Amino acid sequence: MESPNLQAVLDKIDPAVGEAKKFSNGDALVDAAIRENIHQSAKDLLAGSVVLRRALKDGKLTVFEALYDMESGEVVRLGKLSLVAPAYKLDVGDVIRLD
Secondary structure, three states: OOOHHHHHHHHHHHHHHHHHOOOOOOHHHHHHHHHHHHHHHHHHHHHOOHHHHHHHHOOOOOOEEEEEOOOOOOEEEEEEEEEOOOOOOOOHHHEEEEO
């Protein structure tokens, strides 16, 4: 990429596409990659802040994943995140989506 900013965006999307390829292909791959990117973005938000992870674990914060349709303006809630880990552990690897 000519722009480091655009490359940074693509660097975040690429792992989501790789994950989506494990269970989707063809026309369904784009939708699956979008949803994986949303989930990874939410996890990245939590990965960057122990304060947010603690608030999520303590029930003081709710993180919802949502898909915004740019054509219709509709927002579709995909689920909320939960941190399933013992109280002493606040690892972002234990973040899951609850539907």
